[in-house]
Amino acid sequence: MWLCKFLTCSKSSQVTKEVQPLAEALADGQAVALGPIFLAYLYRCLCDIVLPKPxxxxxxxxxxxxxxxxxxxxxxxxxxxVTFRGDSLLGKSIANLPLPKHHVEDCFRFFYRCSQRSPIDLSICLDHRYSGYLALYHANVPTLETKEE
Structure with missing residues (x-):
């Protein structure tokens, strides 16, 4: 249920067949890279928003x-x-704050006039220091340096 509610954000109130193998792998303790799966669901969601007419x-x-x-x-x-602490999670700093009310026209106007961003503006996530538990290396996950014997 957690996967369907927070990862895939399914409208169904049940575990879908699509998510079941992933749920079983996680329940078995297998290391699974959730980032690419999460992005795939996000891209599908964005596609579903813009492709249908209307x-x-x-x-x-x-x-x-x-x-x-x-x-x-x-x-x-x-x-x-909003200010980001050097080692805080970026989303957590924003998620609990109230969203400003923007009209669709205002957002289109903003992006139409936004001709460029500086490299500093676009390197927020790359330059951010993350907490240790978000490190790329995990004890149970082999890395490129790990040699199988």
Whole structure:
């Protein structure tokens, strides 16, 4: 249920057949890279929003991730006066704050006039120090340096 509610953000109140193998792998303790799976669901969600005619206003997927991304890289669209601590999770700093009310026309106007961003504006996540538990290496996951014997 957790996967369907938070990862795939399924409209169904049940575990879907699509997610069942992933749930079983996680329940068996297998190391699974959730990042690519999460992004795939986000991309599918964004595609489902823009491809149907008329556009869908009730997508199924982790649209909240896209909203957080927009607020990190385009702070003009997010809550006022957000500051990120050097080692805090970026999304957690924003998620509990009230969203400003933007009209669709205002957002289109903003992006139409936003001709460029500086490299500093676009390197927020690359330059950020993350907590140790988010490190790429995990004791149970082999890395490129690990040699099988």
């Amino acid at each position: 556009m869908s206003c009730n997508p199924s997927g982790p649209i909240w991730l896209f909203q957080l991304w927009l607020q990190v890289y385009f702070p003009e669209l997010g809550p006022a006066n």
